[in-house]
Amino acid sequence: MADEGPQAYWVILASFLVALVLAVLPLPQWLLWARPEWLALALIYWTIALPQRVGVLTALSLGVAMDILEGAVLGQNGLALVVVSVLALLLYQRLRVFSLWQQAGIVFVLIGIHQLICQWVQNLEGAGAQTGLFLLPALTSALLWPVVLHILRGLRRHYEVT
Amino acid sequence: MLIGGVLLIADLRYNSLDHSRAFLDTILSPVYWVADIPARIGAWQDEHIRSRSSLQEENERLRREKLLLQGRSHQMASLQADNARLRALLNSTALLRDDVLVAELIGVSPDPVRHQVVLNKGERDGVFVGQPLIDADGLMGQVVEVNALTSRVLLITDSTHSIPVQINRNGVRAIAEGIGVLGTLEISHVAATTDIREGDLLVTSGLGGRFPVGYPVAEVAVVERDPGQPFVRILAYPSAALDRSRHVLLVFNADPVPASD
Numbered sequence: 001m002a003d004e005g006p007q008a009y010w011v012i013l014a015s016f017l018v019a020l021v022l023a024v025l026p027l028p029q030w031l032l033w034a035r036p037e038w039l040a041l042a043l044i045y046w047t048i049a050l051p052q053r054v055g056v057l058t059a060l061s062l063g064v065a066m067d068i069l070e071g072a073v074l075g076q077n078g079l080a081l082v083v084v085s086v087l088a089l090l091l092y093q094r095l096r097v098f099s100l101w102q103q104a105g106i107v108f109v110l111i112g113i114h115q116l117i118c119q120w121v122q123n124l125e126g127a128g129a130q131t132g133l134f135l136l137p138a139l140t141s142a143l144l145w146p147v148v149l150h151i152l153r154g155l156r157r158h159y160e161v162t
Numbered sequence: 163m164l165i166g167g168v169l170l171i172a173d174l175r176y177n178s179l180d181h182s183r184a185f186l187d188t189i190l191s192p193v194y195w196v197a198d199i200p201a202r203i204g205a206w207q208d209e210h211i212r213s214r215s216s217l218q219e220e221n222e223r224l225r226r227e228k229l230l231l232q233g234r235s236h237q238m239a240s241l242q243a244d245n246a247r248l249r250a251l252l253n254s255t256a257l258l259r260d261d262v263l264v265a266e267l268i269g270v271s272p273d274p275v276r277h278q279v280v281l282n283k284g285e286r287d288g289v290f291v292g293q294p295l296i297d298a299d300g301l302m303g304q305v306v307e308v309n310a311l312t313s314r315v316l317l318i319t320d321s322t323h324s325i326p327v328q329i330n331r332n333g334v335r336a337i338a339e340g341i342g343v344l345g346t347l348e349i350s351h352v353a354a355t356t357d358i359r360e361g362d363l364l365v366t367s368g369l370g371g372r373f374p375v376g377y378p379v380a381e382v383a384v385v386e387r388d389p390g391q392p393f394v395r396i397l398a399y400p401s402a403a404l405d406r407s408r409h410v411l412l413v414f415n416a417d418p419v420p421a422s423d
Contacts, residue, residue, distance in 0.1 A: 017193070024197045024272050029344075029405065032274040068186045069193060071271050071278045071307070071314050122275060126322060129275045130342060 011159045012054065015042050015152060016062060024069050033133040036141040038148075039066055039077075040084055040114050044107060045152045047088040048095050050161070059085035072118075073125055080117040084110050100146050108142035188309040194269035194280050205408075261414040262296075263287060267407065268312065275342060277320035277404070279303075283412060284311040292372055294413045300378040300401030301325070301366060302410060317404055318379065319344050327379050328367040332357055335367055338379060338398060344405055347380050349396035356394065360385055364398055374415055 019038040027035055039062055046054040063078030070077065087110055088095070095103055112135060119134050155161070265287075269280035283289050285308050293305040295315050303323065307314040316323050321342035327349075328335045334356055338347045352358060362382040368375030380398035387394050 020190075020193050021197045024193060024269055026197065026201060026270055027272075035272060064186070065190055068183060068190050070273050071276055072273065074183060134275070 011155055011161050012046055012050075015046070015155065018042075020062075020065060020069065023066065034136045034140045036144050037111050037114060037137050040081060040111055041107070041141055041145065041148045042152065043081060043085060044088050044110060045148060047085050048092045049153070049156060051089055051092050054085075055089060056082055056085050073121060076118055076121040079121065080114040083117060084114050087113070100149070103149070104142045104145040107145045108138050111141040112138040114138075184307065184309040187307065187314075188284075188311065191280075191309065191312045194312065198268045201408075262411040263289075263414065265289075265295075265410050265412050267410060275321075277303075277317040277323075277340065277342070277344060278306075279315050279317065281305075281313050281315060281410065281412070282311070284309050284313050286310060288414070289313045289412060294366075294373045294377070294415075295410055296377055296413055297402045297407040297410045299403060300380070301373065302402045302404060302407070304372065305412070317344075318400060318402075319347060319404060325373060325379060326367045326369040327364040329358060329382075330363040330365045330378075334358060335369065336364070338364060345399060347398045347400060349382070349398060350393070352394050352396055354387055354389075354392065354394055358382060358385060358394070358396065363401075374413060377413075 016039070019042040022038040023035070043054070043059055043062060046058075059081040060078050063076075063081035064074060066072075066077040066081075067074050091106065095106060098106070115135055115138055119129060122129070263283060265281040265283040267279050268282045271278040271280075281289075281295075289305055289308050291305055291308055295302045295304060301318060303315045303317040303320075305313050306316045317340070318325055318338070319340040319342070321340050324337050324339040326335065327338045336349045336352055336358075338349050341348050349358075349364075360382055364379045364382065366373040366375060366377045366379055378401040380400045382396060383399045384397040385394055386396075
């Protein structure tokens with residue numbers, strides 16, 4: 001831990017920060033509903049790759065950060081990401097041996113659950129979406145999963161994050 | 163999961179996390195700065211890399227506009243004097259000119275359901291919760307959260323926002339509610355016999371004390387009178403360019419009413 005610890009944390013943290021920036025990047029109007037859930041994608045990857053490092057607490061703090069950035073009720077994304085990370089922790093052994101597109105399928109389901117929880121909390125607040133479009137990020141995220149996987153895996157191997 | 167639930171309830175029901183929220187928001191505001199960089203580069207290119215002819219064209223246009231506005235402002239002086247005299251005659255309070263602060267939009271809430279924007283002015287510049295925000299064309303929204311360097315604005319089209327308005331033509335009062343669709347407001351509970359037409363301009367009425375009087379809010383676009391319904395269904399399009407404005411104005415009232423919600 002002492003020898004590679006600091007570097008390892010640095011890479012994970014940096015990837016999460018990049019995900020946060022991507023998550024608030026202004027998008028054109030027609031792309032708004034399709035914004036992939038970058039943070040959830042990065043979280044799922046790191047949970048599968050390093051379940052001993054990244055877990056529920058990371059998910060909670062990231063979620064709260066996202067809530068603040070989004071101006072959402074505090075805990076909305078927190079709750080959703082915690083659920084996603086718990087499911088990923090339960091599934092990581094199976095996910096590792098899945099083929100790429102099988103993984104993408106699971107990611108689709110996980111992000112879908114994430115979106116449903118967010119939607120549920122927003123409805124509590126009285127600000128829910130009027131259309132079913134809020135599930136679109138599940139699709140775009142699943143399609144982007146191979147890209148995210150390759151980039152993060154490359155980073156992990158290059159910096160030997162363990 | 164439990165902590166998440168507790169946080170949810172604490173924030174939703176008791177609003178007890180405002181301070182920690184503002185603090186965390188201050189820490190996280192650099193994320194918005196970074197996300198804004200591409201737009202900044204675009205704006206810089208617009209400013210610095212331009213053909214001579216387009217600059218000349220713009221210069222010409224601005225000169226024309228200036229002339230027009232100058233002409234109008236001559237009239238304005240005499241009208242203002244008139245207005246002040248008449249108001250004095252009527253024994254009503256003088257209209258106070260509002261001070262404004264120019265701010266720049268640095269972020270938009272990534273959630274399409276939530277119509278919020280982030281400005282680059284915060285507590286340090288004297289921004290306060292409840293402060294109205296306008297752009298060149300009309301009212302945009304109000305400040306809901308202030309931290310050290312940035313502030314967060316709820317737009318009038320957010321589904322949790324409503325604003326007291328009156329029809330500019332005849333002074334009929336109404337409430338304009340956001341319905342969560344950018345570019346549309348709904349005017350609710352207007353009796354079927356009310357004199358309201360398509361094309362009417364809605365301005366802030368100043369009732370409620372939150373918004374100053376007389377800023378344009380929206381233009382009535384659809385009026386549906388159904389004899390079976392007690393109320394008319396009215397849709398209006400906001401005057402402000404809610405999805406396009408980058409430079410906006412924060413209005414300082416003469417005496418701000420402290421936020422109370």
